Amino acid sequence: MSTPTAADLQRLAELYPAVADLPPALRDDVLARQTIWLEVPAGTTLFEEQSPCQGFPMVLGGEVRVARGSVQGRSLELYRIGPGELCVVSASCLFGHSLLSAHGETTAPTRLAVMSPAALDACCAHEPFRRFVFGVFADRLADLMALAEAVAFQRLDQRLAAALLGHGEVLHTSHQTLADELGTVREMVTRLLRRFERSGWLVLGRERIEIRDASALRRLSAGDAGTV
Numbered sequence: 001m002s003t004p005t006a007a008d009l010q011r012l013a014e015l016y017p018a019v020a021d022l023p024p025a026l027r028d029d030v031l032a033r034q035t036i037w038l039e040v041p042a043g044t045t046l047f048e049e050q051s052p053c054q055g056f057p058m059v060l061g062g063e064v065r066v067a068r069g070s071v072q073g074r075s076l077e078l079y080r081i082g083p084g085e086l087c088v089v090s091a092s093c094l095f096g097h098s099l100l101s102a103h104g105e106t107t108a109p110t111r112l113a114v115m116s117p118a119a120l121d122a123c124c125a126h127e128p129f130r131r132f133v134f135g136v137f138a139d140r141l142a143d144l145m146a147l148a149e150a151v152a153f154q155r156l157d158q159r160l161a162a163a164l165l166g167h168g169e170v171l172h173t174s175h176q177t178l179a180d181e182l183g184t185v186r187e188m189v190t191r192l193l194r195r196f197e198r199s200g201w202l203v204l205g206r207e208r209i210e211i212r213d214a215s216a217l218r219r220l221s222a223g224d225a226g227t228v
Contacts (some may be wrong), residue, residue: 003037004031004035004037004113006202008037008060008111008113009031009048010089011061011083012031012058012060012113015058015059015060015083015084016084018128018129018131018132018133019031019123019129021057021128021129022123022126022129023126026122026123026126030115030119030123031113033187034115034118034119035113035114035115035116035118035119036055036113036114036116037112037113037114037205038110038111038112038113038114039109039110039111040106040109040110040112040136041106041109042062042106042107042109042110043105043106044105044110045103045104045105046064046104046105046112047090047100047103047104047140048100048103049068049069049100049101049102049103050099050100051099051100052093052099052100053090053094053099053100053117054088054114054117055094055114055115055116056086056087056091056094056114056115056116056117056119056120057081057087057090057092057104057112057113057114058086058112058113058114058115059081059083059084059085059110059111059112060083060111060112061083061107061109062082062083062084062106062107062108062110062111062112063080063081063106063107063108063109063110064080064081064087064104064105064106064107064110065077065080065105065106065107066078066079066080066081066087066089066102066103066104067102067104067105067180068101068102068103068105068182069111069113075103075180075183075224076180076182076183077180077181077182077183078102078144078147079140079143079144080107081104085136086133086136087104088136088137088140088141089101089102089104090104091120091133091136091137091212092137093115093194094120094121111122113149125227156182156184156188156192157192157220158220158221158222158223159182159221160178160182160189160192160193161196161217161218161220161221162217162221163178163181163182164202164209164211164217165214165217165218165221167211168211169211170208170209170210170211171209172192172207172208172213173207173209174207175189175190175193176189177192180208191203193209196217199213199215199216200212200213201213201216202217
């Protein structure tokens with residue numbers, strides 16, 4: 001826990017203009033008295049499934065991974081929160097006075113401003129801020145519907161191929177991290193990665209995957225049954 005700097009306040013205003021546009025008296029009170037400022041390392045659990053929500057996080061730097069399932073075991077990644085984005089799991093918990101339906105963990109050193117539940121209620125009484133929050137809800141709902149469709153209708157090899165694309169020629173990640181992202185177990189991911197390696201599409205190393213044939217992965221992710 002720390003005191004906000006002038007740079008923190010400036011960055012918050014740039015990333016979350018709906019906060020900057022609050023009535024000055026409300027904004028100043030919320031940021032000075034009802035917001036906790038945190039600097040946390042990678043791998044920090046910010047909130048746990050089936051626990052009460054303690055506040056409404058806004059990310060100034062870093063990233064938070066939100067997933068459903070046990071932190072220690074198998075889980076399915078729902079989305080990630082970067083600077084300027086909001087956590088709809090936290091918001092829905094606070095709005096519905098319910099327990100959290102997912103857990104959140106930082107993937108990198110992360111700077112956060114966490115509003116108290118009372119502060120969120122006060123801010124949502126201001127229409128532009130309320131429109132901002134519910135606009136994020138609409139975007140996240142579309143993302144989650146796409147995720148549900150992928151889990152229900154796409155093969156795991158298609159989803160893994162898609163997960164490997166768009167990160168450059170070399171990915172620095174573990175098989176367990178990919179399994180968590182896809183909602184499966186590490187053994188399945190390892191088996192598929194070795195199959196891709198045998199096909200000449202990539203080369204595996206220690207927490208390192210070098211992409212050799214992105215076009216083959218792209219065809220597989222699109223559902224080309226003749227790729228493998």
